[in-house]
Amino acid sequence: MREIPVDVLIIGAGAAGMGAALGAAREGVQKVIIIEREDRTGGILNQCIHNGFGLHYFREELTGPEYAERIKSLLKDYENVEFKGDQFVKAIDYKNRTVIVVSREGIVLYRPKTLVVTTGARERPMGGILLPGTRPAGIFTAGVAQRWINLENRKPGNRALVIGSGDIGLIMARRLTLEGIKVEAVVEKMPYPGGLERNIRQCLKDYDIPLYLSHTVVEVRGKDRVEEVVIAELDNNFRPIAGTEKVFKVDTLVLSVGLIPQTNLFKDFLRTDPWTKGIVCTSSGRTSMNWIFAAGNCTVIYDLVDWVTEEGEKAGKYAAFYVKNGQEAAKFPLEKGQNVGILFPNYYEEGTNLNIYLRVKKPMDRGIIRIKQRNNLLYNKVHASLMPSEMVNVKIPEPKIGVGDITVEVVEA
């Protein structure tokens, strides 16, 4: 069994992992290795052939594969970065700081000085939403349907219903339509959409696809193949209202019902957030173990891939710092105040800029985002039309920040 020492080992070559490689490589460490389950870099970007990526990071609008290609080309300049595809992490021994990686070429024991976890997210499966009815062929998660259409040139069905109005669900509703698959409707259990406003417009309204808010599936019918899907309206306690059922004759059900940070390999030794299920991080991307960093959707589910790459870059940079000087700064917790549903990172680490990502708990026409450190007001600004589906990014430069716990709240303006 081969052993490979490495300065920075990155697990996952998606938008976050590629960013991490860039961040680490720039700092001039000797060796950065990215290992990836698929045979190529880019991760899920490869199947996201729609545009809308890169407006922040590259200042232009790109498709997923273009975005992936752009970061790959940025990495070409760095000889200290190596990519290895078709690799599978079997286990991580956090005590001995080794990573066992299996591939067709055999088993390799990596001895990394630092580890950057960029494993992304998985889709919540149909069993995750207690979908009632039969379990025939024709039920796909949105990502799987997207993969079949965009990468494998295969059709998942002829008439579809999309469950969940998250961005992937909306984009898939459009994609299916463009490929000649009739999309009857998109169904969302919340009273507001789960995806970005621009996607509601560009993916549903432009194609006359109805969106049923406050509705859920009450029965899937069909023994061998999906034949019908029954939906019903939900009351305020999320219980179906009798008599509101609607039956759709479809052969395909596409589920876009949430992403779950992929942390299975790490949950025995890295702290995860009980609410988001993501890996707990500081503002440098450092996890609960000082030599392990994390970024991207395995830490919190982001709206924009640009942010994912940015966070990856930062985690890679601080991983490289740790390789060089082994230091770790003091950290202070970020606390959720009123109306904050999702908040990331979990800690502020001294010496870094604070890049906060948050989602409000409920839709608000005008809200003041207020960030305080003890009695020191770090940020206090009115934001219009705050939605749980739209992640807000607030950047606070390092010089403004002192010591002490930080509270983030959103109050009605």
Added chain:
Amino acid sequence: MRIGIIGAGAVGALTARELTRYDLEVYIFEKEFDVGMGVTKANSAIIHAGYDDEPGTLRAKFCAKGNEMYSAVAKELDIEFKRIGSLVLAFSDAELRIIEELYKRGLENGVPGLEIWDRDKILAHEPNINQEVLAALWAPTAGIIEPWMIAIAAVENAVENGAKLFLNTEVTDIVIENNKIKRVVTNNGDFEVDVLINAAGLYGDYVSKMAGVETLPIHPRKGEYILLDKEEFGGFVKSVLFPTPSTLGKGTLVTPTIDGGILVGPTAVDLPGERKFREDTSTTIQGFEFLMAKAFKMTPNIDFRSSIKTFAGLRPETPIKDFIVGRTKVNGFFNAIGTRSPGLTAAPAIACFLVEEIQEAMGITFHRRANFNPIRKRIRSYIQMPLEDWDRIIEKDPLAGNIICSCNKVTEREIVEAIKRGARTVDGVKFRTRAMFGSCQGGFCSHKIMKILARELGVDVSDVVLRNEKTKILYGKVRT
């Protein structure tokens, strides 16, 4: 002598295997695309200790015996079986009296190791049980298993020993001459047989009627289940937790599965006997709510946000709530039906009984084959292997290093081997390898598995099916 068995569920499969010990021609007729895909596939996956069944019933007779046999059966067939023990929880004085009854009944049925535990002992063993528990009946011989694996492994072993398996073969008629079994008519040809065993599960009464033997009617009793992700809830409970039983059955249990997840179920809803209901494995909102309420009562910290799979199974129930096993008025026709719970546990004992019963009823003696091989080996898994050994294997066999299912760490070699052993469908691969059984439920690997199936079966990926020819997953190309 030619012996036909209708149904390749646990009972049929184990009976077929038992018969291949002798110099007989054994045919297995299965109407589905794969073995073990009916009643056997979807149940609590428990090998019961045997204290539930009223003494004098066939259930009592076969359950305790079957439980005892499972150690050897699982060893010979190389399937995972863990005697993790079960606890029947009592939350009131009335329930306490019932578990004391069960204790006595268990002694009468010959169940070993039964104990009544007090609250402290229960909570020391299972800290996640509701603190209000008063007492429990501990049965150390209760165990968990992958029920479909019993059918898969037993059929593999039976075929290895000469049995012939006919899949997609539905018996449509049975020809009797002079009150003796003559022929089985199927959609896949006719078969002359001397003995016919009806292990047709939910269709047992129909098949019996084809042979001119009226039996008690069978109706399906539906049991819904919720499976929780092992990554979130693995180890939540160590043993099988039952509530105190009621007239409707053993109640909703909370149990670990062989794969490490936590299974909650079943419900118990009697459905009418008509044919369409015998295939109604749909789940319901009411069922989910029922299961959650029951599970919260036993284990208040359970969290259904970690569910990854829901399913329902049907139990073949008769009005007498007992098995119908043995000879009939037709010479050579034997029933092994009505195998409701604890049918899975009883299956090996029923198989052995049938071998004796056939000989006795027909006045003949089977001759043992010298070359019967009782050993079947499981598909080799690499994940637990010492790394040096695995590394050496990959050097010669790169597929053993290509992990396809990353949740359960299943390699391409295991998937190819499963196909070699008879998996023709996505479910066939799933149940043989545990690929797609994990947290992502195939989100990351189902396309890879479908491509491997297509390659190995020599078809386009659009022709790969979920569980039978009517369950194509893809509808051809998007763009040609």
